Amino acid sequence: MFLLKLAFLNIGRNPRRSIITVLAVGVGLAALIFLWGFSDGTNEQMRENVIRLLTGHVQIHALDFERSLSPELTVPDGSAVLEKLKTLPHVIAVTERVKCEALIGTSEKSRGILLTGIDPIREAQVTDLKNHMKEGEFLGSTEHRKVILGSRLAQKLQLHIGDKVVVMTQAIDGTLAGYSYEIKGIFHTGSQVLDEVSAYITFESAQELLSVGHETHEIVIRLASRKAIPSFLGQVKQITNAEQHEILTWNQIIPEVEQWVQWSEAIIRTILLAVMIVIGVSIMNTVLMSVFERTRELGVMMAIGTTPTQVIRLILLETFILQLFGIALGLVAGYCVTFYFGKVGIAFPELEQAFSRSYMSTVTYTRVEPFHVIQSIITLLILTSFIGLYPAWKAGRMEPIKAIYRP
Amino acid sequence: MTIVQAEHITKIFKEDSQSIPALSSVSIKIEEGSFVALSGPSGSGKTTLLNLIGCLDRPSQGTIHFDGEEITRLPQQKLAQLRRRKIGFIFQDYNLIPAFTAAENIEYVLWLQGISSADRRKRALEICERFGIQALIHRRPYEMSRGQQQRVAVARAIVHKPKIVLGDELTANLDHKTGTELMGFLKELNEKDRITFLYATHDPVMMKQANRIVTLQDGKITNEKTATQASF
Secondary structure: OHHHHHHHHHHHHOHHHHHHHHHHHHHHHHHHHHHHHHHHHHHHHHHHHHHHHHHOOEEEEEOOHHHHOOOOOOOOOHHHHHHHHOOOOOEEEEEEEEEEEEEEEOOOOEEEEEEEEEOHHHHHHHOOHHHHEEEEOOOOOOOOOEEEEEHHHHHHHOOOOOOEEEEEEEOOOOOEEEEEEEEEEEEOOOOHHHHHHEEEEEHHHHHHHHOOOOOOOEEEEEEOOHHHHHHHHHHHHHHOOOOOEEEEEHHHHOOHHHHHHHHHHHHHHHHHHHHHHHHHHHHHHHHHHHHHHOHHHHHHHHHOOOOHHHHHHHHHHHHHHHHHHHHHHHHHHHHHHHHHHHHHOEEOHHHHHHHHOOOOOOEEOOOOOHHHHHHHHHHHHHHHHHHHHHHHHHHHOOOHHHHHOOO | OEEEEEEEEEEEEEEOOEEEEEEEEEEEEEEOOOEEEEEOOOOOOHHHHHHHHOOOOOOOEEEEEEOOEEOOOOOHHHHHHHHHHHEEEEOOOOOOOOOOOHHHHHHHHHHHOOOOHHHHHHHHHHHHHHOOOHHHOOOOHHHOOHHHHHHHHHHHHHOOOOOEEEEEOOOOOOOHHHHHHHHHHHHHHHHHHOOEEEEEOOOHHHHHOOOEEEEEEOOEEEEEEEHHHHHO
């Protein structure tokens, strides 16, 4: 207790230097919390964009369908599996799709697309596609020969609402199938994959086009949250057949998102380490100066019976107190700034094209992820304490006689 | 009873590959309750001898027994524990801890002994009262005169009832009156509480207070007198 009091008093002896050190720790930590918040916000949005626009949380296909997109690979017992899925816990909504590679064209231009047949009502419960209509309207459930397509695709083919397009693909029997469709809506999601190469027709229209009868290619499941995926996977295995069904999570379907997250987190950890070292050196400098200025005093303390261990403890306590004040400041400042930008967002409208390739949104909402905040604080404490050992060790090794008579 | 017994101690300082002898085969015994002055001109080895006896430094040769224990090879941690229990120091510049008040400076020595907070405060207040410095307990060193700081330093040196109190040029920074008062005060502690004092001085007035004067010159003891002999 006495040592703690002395540590506090010593810190107060040079308030300007102590405040600068606390500010260095605080600003450094606040910057790290914000940086993590920005990264976590971006990553979370990327994950959710993929899930809410494209994949749902989990998909069930026939084996090998996702790789080959062969129209004959329909989900075995699709209807039965679909019904059983609705009864499982964590399941919010389930829908089914028919999917194929197709050619869309006018009399003048054509492009390759990914054509998806959807049940408009159930699709809206699983994905947010309906909320991204830029022009026209989303598909109605009984509408045949109507299509909605991505804004970039429409732009490239110079298509507008009400225009007619021909969609052609290979049917299940190997014949070339094609129908004319009227453009009912144009969507804009910000994702290049969706906006440039995707078109949607109704589920029944797609079944008719591909001649798959009442079969389905893809069952898409939306869960309460991503955290529910592991337990859901355990349950879904019991209602499917491993030899017939392929169960894929969103990050298995689009693995590049998690790869991007790992890459961005590696960069942040590198920055984190650099900032920590700067903070650590700043603390070491302060404490080392303080030890140097108090050499004689520390010598007297040792002469009257303070052991080298107690001197080391005193110096470490001073370092720790500076760290704690800095961490408290950094925590409050970092949380406030991150919370604020989590509400208002940070917009990058000029980067839409770059972001569209990686499912990123043009407005990033920062996010406080407790794990990363705690990780930053623990790393800061460990690293700066480790660096702070040097002045403490130096003080503890002083010989009282030399310290007292130091000129 | 002998508190300190130094035998043939030699101290050689090394500076820029030069060896500077500070003490040369000095032997001295300090008995409990004695009031011993170390005299001699500057550079005679008084401070070096005090530092060796006070376990602040180690001799190059020879042995020192403190309270029956051979101390020359003890590690720093053990030496610190011995100093805190058995030795009191009064430094020339008083060297109080600037961040602490007078009371805290005194209490700090008791805290090192592991004494409880309430006991520390009680004993610190008692000694302040005895030394007439109770009005200073909340003052920090820079708020006190040199004489007041010296009194606090003396209180700090004896509050834990050490076996011996070592002082280096105790009155060098004090005016004659304050210096004489201080020495009278130490003498009183020696006589009433049987505290052993060993102090270095080259002030003849301060030497007169001692009941034994050990004179050093060029790192050797050249003369030893009792108070009676000194008065002749």
